[in-house]
Amino acid sequence: MGTPHIVLVRGDITDQQADAIVNAANSSLLGGGGVDGAIHRRGGPEILEACRALRAAHLGKGLPTGQAVATPAGRLHADHVIHTVGPVFTREEDRSALLASCYRESLRVADGLGARTVAFPAVSAGVYGWPLDDAARIAIDTVRAADTSVAEARFVLFDEEAYAAFAAHLG
Structure with missing residues (x-):
């Protein structure tokens, strides 16, 4: 056990190509838009x-x-898809702990699968409206x-905008 290379x-x-690809899923787990829809379309039925x-x-x-669960990866270049449900951003309530939990729980599930490489999207930073800079900070800090x-x-x-935000927090 240790800290992964980011x-x-x-x-x-x-x-x-990874042992596991993380899906920014919705709670239904039945597909949707953004990353979720792309993973379901490309991975197949x-x-x-x-x-x-x-x-x-x-x-x-x-x-x-904030939770995570795994399925087979279908036609993706991975063994597993780890589905996690990110929080919707709101200024009325601090949901940072739930976003951090997505990354922790995904890594916990990956450990249970024996996955050595895990590909993450920027959870909640798309349609769920999380400000990109804060999403990058939470993701990098949690995985570190x-x-x-x-x-x-x-x-x-x-x-490029998402890449720059994550690069700024990676240091």
Whole structure:
């Protein structure tokens, strides 16, 4: 156990080759927009079938915010997809702990799978409205503080603005 090496990549998370790819999912686990939709489309029906099985088994009300669960990766270049539900940003309530939990819980699930490389998106920084600079700070700080068997935590950032925000916090 230790701290993973953090790598930043500008690109499409569905093109990544890793032991596990993290999906910024919605609580239904049944696909959606953004990263979630892209992972489901590219990964194929095996991911949706596994998510439906999880909902039928023990996640009938969906996956709670800040938690994580794994499925097979279907046609992605990975063994597993780790689904985590990020919080929606609001100025009325500090939900930073829930966002940090997404990264901690994803690493915990990755450890249970024996994953050594994990590709993360910028959880909650898209349609969920989390300010990019703060999302990057929480993500980098949380992964840096993690005690995990994951050797490489790769942040896959879709555009130059996100890449720059994460690079600024990586130092």
